[in-house]
Amino acid sequence: MPLLEIRNLTHRFEGLCAVSDFNFTLASNELVGIIGPNGAGKTTVFNLITGVYRATEGSIYFTGNELVGRTPHQITKLGIARTFQNIRLFKELTVLDNVRIARYGQAIYSPMEALLHIGRYNAEEKRITDHAMELLSIFKLDDAANERSKNLPYGLQRKLEIARALATDPQLLLLDEPAAGMNPNEIKQLMEFIGWIRKTFQVTIILIEHQMRLVMGICERLMVLDFGATIAEGLPAQIQNNVKVMEAYLGKELVK
C-alpha cells in the first residue's frame, strides 16, 4: 500500500482552477519534489493534503485513511506535518513552547486535570517537556529554549519550524520552500540537513521548491505543476530536458 495516494484532486477558487486532476502516489521513505512557476498551485496541494482547504473533487488517501473532509488537527494526528513558505512560528512564545504545542495531540489529560493540576497532569507535562527538550537538543536549539522565537535569527527560525513539525511524530513531512531567502552556501547546508532529517527521523518527505539546485540535488522524483495541471513527472535528469517544463519556466518563445 502506498503511503499517500492522491486521485483526481481538483480545487477551484470561485472558478479559478488552482489544482486540476492531480494524481500522485508516494511510497514510504521517498523524497519527492514538487516544482513549478509562481502560482502553479504547489502550496494549494499542501493545503489540500493538510486539510486547510477542502478539495472540490477527488480523494486523498494516507495509510488507507481518506483525508478529504477531515480537519487539519485530525490529519496532523494521523501523521502528516508541514512547514510554511513564510515562516509561521508562534512568535511571542518561547522556543520550548513552540515545540511543546506541537505535542498537543500526544498529551493525555482532561480539562479538569488541567484546571486543578491533578491526576495525570504532572507526569504528562514532564513527558511533553522532556520530549520537546530532547528534540531541541538534537537540533542544537536547547540553549535558546527560553528565548521568544521571534528573537531567533532567520536560519534558526527555519530550523525551529522543522523541529516543531517533527514534534508531532509525523510519517510524512511536507516542506514548503525551505530554501526561500537562502544563499547558495546555505542551500548546500540545507540539502545535507534534509537528508539527515530523513535518515534520523525515518520520514517521507515532499518538498516544494523554486531553487533548482536544491531539488535536482536531493529529490529522487519530481512533479512539475503549471496552472494547476501536472505537466511533467519523472527523474530529475528527465525533467531537466523536458520541453514543456522549459516552456513553463522560460516562456514558449525563448525555448524555440
Next chain:
Amino acid sequence: MPKLKAVYQTLLNKWYAVIAHRFFWPFFLIAGLLFSIAASSFDLIDLYVQLILIYVGINIILTISLNLINGYMGEFSIGHAGFMAIGAYIASLLTVNIFPPSAINFLFPVAVLAGGLGAALIGLLVAVPSFKTRGDYLAIVTLAFGMIVKSGIENIEAIGGPRGFLGMEKLTTLPWVFFWTVLSVWVIRNLVYSNFGRGVLSIREDEIASDLMSVNTRQVKVIVFVVSSFFAGIAGGLFAHALQYINPRMFDILKSTDILIMVYLGGIASIAGSIIGAVIYTILLEVLRPLGIWRMVFMPLMLVLLMIYRPRGIMGLREARLFVPLRDLLAVKFWKQKKKEADDAPA
C-alpha cells in the same frame, strides 16, 4: 546610579528567593484569610474601605477571566457583563427565594457556585455556534448576547423586570471574596500553564499553524469560553450580595467596557497584569470621586495615553515570576541538570 541598580538587583534576587520558598504560598494564603476574617468580624478597617476591597476582589475575578479570552486567546469578547448578570440573578434568586433563611450563611457558596455554573452553561451555548467559523464574529455575537441578557431580564416581571431585584442579605464578606479571588486566579493560572493553555496561546499567535500542529482549536476555544463565563458568573453572585440590589442596567455594555479597560490597562495575557489593572482602576475610580463628572474625562484620557505609550498595557505579554509554576519557570534548567547527571553517571 550603578549603586542603585545593584541594590535593586539584590532586592529582586531576595524577592525571588522568598517566592521560591515552599512555604510562601501557604503562608500568604493563611495570612490573607486570617486578616480578612479579622478585618470583617472585628471591624479593624473602615466599612467603606472594606467595600472597596470587596470590589477590588470582584474586579480581579472579572478581569482575569476576560483576559483569558481577550488576552491569552486573542479573540474579542464584549459581553462579559452578560455572564455576570446571569450569575448575579441566579445566586440572588437562590438566596432570597429558595434557600431557607436560617441556613443562608452556609448555603451562600452554593448559591455563588450555582450562579457560576449557570453562566458557564449559557457560555457553552454561546460558544458552540460562535466558534464554528473562524474570524471576528465573536465580538458581534457577544455584543448581541449582552443586549439579549439585559433586555431579557428587563422583560421578566417575576424577577423584578427593569425595577431590579432586591432582598439579598449582605453575604459577600471579605473572607469570601478573598477565597473566590484566590480560587479564580489559581484555576486560571493552572489552565494557562497546561497543554490547553499553550493551545490557547497558539491560537492567538497563529490559528492556522496551531490547527496544523494538532491543536483542536475549536475544543480549546469552547473550554476557555466556558471557564471564563463561569468566573464571570461567580463575580456576579458576589457583586449582587455585596450591593444587595441588582438591576439589568448595571450589566449593560458600559460594565463590559469597564472590564475591558481593566484588561487592557493591566496588560493582555498576564495574571499579574490583570490584578494590577483591576486594583488600579477600582481604586482610582474611588480616589477620583471628588472630581465628580470630570472623573469620566480623566479615565478615558488615561486610557488614550496608555494606548499611545504602552499599547499592550502595564504588564502586556509578560508575567510576574510569582505566578509561573516552577515546573515551567525552570523547565530548561531541570532538563539540563538531569542530562548532565546522566552524562556523568557512566564516567
